Amino acid sequence: MSYEHVVSVSGGMDSATVLRYSDILGKTLAVNFTYGSKHNEYERECAVRLCQHFGIDLIRLDLSNVGKALKSNLLLSGGEIPEGHYEDENMKLTVVPGRNMIFTSILAGIAESNGAGKIFLGIHSGDHAIYPDCRPEFLIAMNDAVMAGTDNKVCLEAPFIYSDKESILRWGYEHGVPYEMTRTCYKHQPLACGKCGACQERLEAFRLIGKTDPVAYEEK
Amino acid sequence: MSYEHVVSVSGGMDSATVLRYSDILGKTLAVNFTYGSKHNEYERECAVRLCQHFGIDLIRLDLSNVGKALKSNLLLSGGEIPEGHYEDENMKLTVVPGRNMIFTSILAGIAESNGAGKIFLGIHSGDHAIYPDCRPEFLIAMNDAVMAGTDNKVCLEAPFIYSDKESILRWGYEHGVPYEMTRTCYKHQPLACGKCGACQERLEAFRLIGKTDPVAYEEK
Numbered sequence: 001m002s003y004e005h006v007v008s009v010s011g012g013m014d015s016a017t018v019l020r021y022s023d024i025l026g027k028t029l030a031v032n033f034t035y036g037s038k039h040n041e042y043e044r045e046c047a048v049r050l051c052q053h054f055g056i057d058l059i060r061l062d063l064s065n066v067g068k069a070l071k072s073n074l075l076l077s078g079g080e081i082p083e084g085h086y087e088d089e090n091m092k093l094t095v096v097p098g099r100n101m102i103f104t105s106i107l108a109g110i111a112e113s114n115g116a117g118k119i120f121l122g123i124h125s126g127d128h129a130i131y132p133d134c135r136p137e138f139l140i141a142m143n144d145a146v147m148a149g150t151d152n153k154v155c156l157e158a159p160f161i162y163s164d165k166e167s168i169l170r171w172g173y174e175h176g177v178p179y180e181m182t183r184t185c186y187k188h189q190p191l192a193c194g195k196c197g198a199c200q201e202r203l204e205a206f207r208l209i210g211k212t213d214p215v216a217y218e219e220k
Numbered sequence: 221m222s223y224e225h226v227v228s229v230s231g232g233m234d235s236a237t238v239l240r241y242s243d244i245l246g247k248t249l250a251v252n253f254t255y256g257s258k259h260n261e262y263e264r265e266c267a268v269r270l271c272q273h274f275g276i277d278l279i280r281l282d283l284s285n286v287g288k289a290l291k292s293n294l295l296l297s298g299g300e301i302p303e304g305h306y307e308d309e310n311m312k313l314t315v316v317p318g319r320n321m322i323f324t325s326i327l328a329g330i331a332e333s334n335g336a337g338k339i340f341l342g343i344h345s346g347d348h349a350i351y352p353d354c355r356p357e358f359l360i361a362m363n364d365a366v367m368a369g370t371d372n373k374v375c376l377e378a379p380f381i382y383s384d385k386e387s388i389l390r391w392g393y394e395h396g397v398p399y400e401m402t403r404t405c406y407k408h409q410p411l412a413c414g415k416c417g418a419c420q421e422r423l424e425a426f427r428l429i430g431k432t433d434p435v436a437y438e439e440k
Contacts, residue, residue, distance in 0.1 A: 031289075059289050066326055069251075069279050071333040092371075098329025101369045105325040106286055109318025113291040133369035141368050144361035149321045149353035151312075 003029040003116040006107045009058070010122075011046030013182045013202060014160065017172040018122040021159055023054055024175065028120075030058045031110060033103055035096070036067030037074045038081065038188035046183045053178055061106065072096040074186060081186045083195045087129040091197040094186060100133035104142055104156065112150045119146070121158040126165055126201055136161060165205035173209070180214035194219040223249040223336040226327045229278070231266030233402045233422060234380065235342040237392040241379055242340040243274055244395065250278045251330060253323055255316070256287030256295045258408035266403045273398055281326065292316040294406060301406045303415045307349040311417040314406060320353035324362055324376065332370045339366070341378040346385055346421055356381060385425035393429070400434035414439040 004026030009015045011032070022028045032047040034040045044060070051058040073079045073093040082090040100123065107119045127134035133142075143156040160168050172179065184202040185192035192199050194217040206213040224246030229235045231252070242248045252267040254260045264280070271278040293299045293313040302310040320343065327339045347354035353362075363376040380388050392399065404422040405412035412419050414437040426433040 061285055061289065063283075063286075065281055066283075066329070069281065069326075069333065070329045095371070096329070097332030097370065098325055101325040101365065102322070102329055105318055105321040106289075109286070109290045109316070109322055112317035113289065132371055135368065138365060138368040141361055141364035145321065145358060145365045148355065148358040148361050150317065151315070151352055 003027050003057075003114050005029070005118050005120055006031060006111040006114070006116045007120045008033065008103050008107055008122065009047045009050060011043030011050065011183050012122075013165070013172070013179055013184055014124055014168055015122040016046075016050050016179070016182045017168050017177050018120050018159065019050060019054065019056065020172065020175050020177045022120040023056055028056050029110065029114060029116065030056050031107060032058060032060045033063050033106075034060070035063040035099070036076050037096070037186075038076055039183065039186050042185075042190060043183040046181055049181045050178070053181060059110065063102070066102065067096070070097050070099075076188070081196050084197055085200055087126065088197060091130050094197070095131055098133065100131065100138075101142065104146065108146045108150055108154050111154045112152055115152070117152060117154060119154060119156050121156060122160065123158050124160045124163055124165060124168060165201055166208040169205050169209050169211075173211070182215065184215075189218070191216055191218045193217070223247050223277075223331075223334050225249070225338050225340055226251060226331040226334070226336045227340045228253065228323050228327055228342065229267045229270060230342075231263030231270065231403050232342075233385070233392070233399055233404055234344055234388055236266075236270050236399070236402045237388050237397050238340050238342040238379065239270060239276065240274065240392065240395050240397045243276055248276050249330065249334060249336065250276050251327060252278060252280045253283050253326075254280070255283040255319065256297065257316070257406075258294060258296055258301065259403065259406050262405075262410060263403040266401055269401045270398070273401060279330065283322070286322065287316070290317050290319075296408070301416050304417055305420055307346065308417060311350050314417070315351055318353065320351065320358075321362065324366065328366045328370055328374050331374045332372055335372070337372060337374060339374060339376050341376060342380065343378050344380045344383055344385060344388060385421055386428040389425050389429050389431075393431070402435065404435075409438070411436055411438045413437070
């Protein structure tokens with residue numbers, strides 16, 4: 001089996017949308033990472049369901065031991081998930097150092113191993129304030145590194161890097177992304193909390209496009 | 221415990237030398253990766269002994285499941301290890317796609333998590349012919365990516381990137397690197413084979429500095 005694209009799918013709304021984007025454009029291999037975050041077990045189920053829904057092959061990789069060597073409140077090994085807006089200063093506690101860089105490097109190795117020429121990343125403009133490895137300057141440098149570091153000159157594309165969540169949702173609804181199969185909340189509980197930065201940003205995006213989020217919340 | 225540097229130590233002669241280099245310059249945290257290569261179980265023991273010898277803290281990370289998603293004859297899942305010179309075309313079969321990029325990204329996450337500002341990499345000029353993610357253009361781009369992708373602006377240094385194995389050995393012997401505790405052979409056997417590209421490059425370096433390699437070989 002050969003693939004054109006490799007995509008990381010967490011099970012969140014951004015990666016679900018990018019999965020669809022990539023799949024429309026060419027044969028896609030999805031990769032889901034478990035890395036010891038509090039919401040991994042809930043979002044991983046979403047990743048599996050999304051790939052089944054679209055008939056996309058999925059590799060599941062457990063990086064929990066790598067996660068144990070990193071420090072973040074997003075991880076089971078870390079402190080409480082902060083509440084507030086996604087771009088608030090206290091949301092920095094949820095940064096997992098190097099996460100996007102680590103995922104991208106592994107995707108590059110998998111792309112190179114499978115003859116795939118492109119990696120799609122689900123980063124968006126709302127990530128820029130807090131997450132350094134989701135910013136345009138990171139993407140540009142990482143693209144250079146991935147191209148230089150692979151014989152097939154694998155490249156990166158982040159189609160929503162300058163988009164907000166509202167635009168992502170609009171594009172996704174126009175292209176059949178089943179958002180009821182996604183999970184965004186950062187907390188270690190089955191039901192989304194509605195209060196963490198990730199939930200707040202998601203709920204705001206649904207309000208802005210005038211739709212009800214199909215996912216159940218504890219409070220919103 | 222805080223660290224100044226993070227270094228990947230495979231147990232080979234280059235990483236043993238860089239480990240020493242980093243440790244002379246500042247408090248170092250070493251990381252050893254198991255990724256399903258044929259020589260992992262033998263070189264891993266060397267990594268442990270080297271760190272014990274120098275009193276350096278070591279994190280051991282098992283990435284075997286990531287290795288299973290990559291294609292290379294260096295891996296237990298791949299074909300035979302080719303014999304010949306390290307820079308021969310057939311040695312390309314031993315490239316593990318993205319390996320150095322993946323390791324560097326994880327080191328970046330660990331450095332950022334521990335307040336360490338620099339990552340030392342053990343790549344050298346003999347790697348350039350075959351391994352794309354050991355070339356200067358990769359290092360430059362990856363340094364930009366790591367700096368952009370971390371809040372602390374972690375940076376990379378590869379002190380031997382323009383050196384050959386001979387120069388590395390000379391430096392190492394001047395600075396007390398115990399090469400009897402290192403392992404270079406790519407094959408899945410306790411004794412070094414003396415015939416694979418990695419063994420040949422190592423033996424040549426010892427010949428050039430006029431010393432006998434302290435490691436036992438099946439044939440040389």
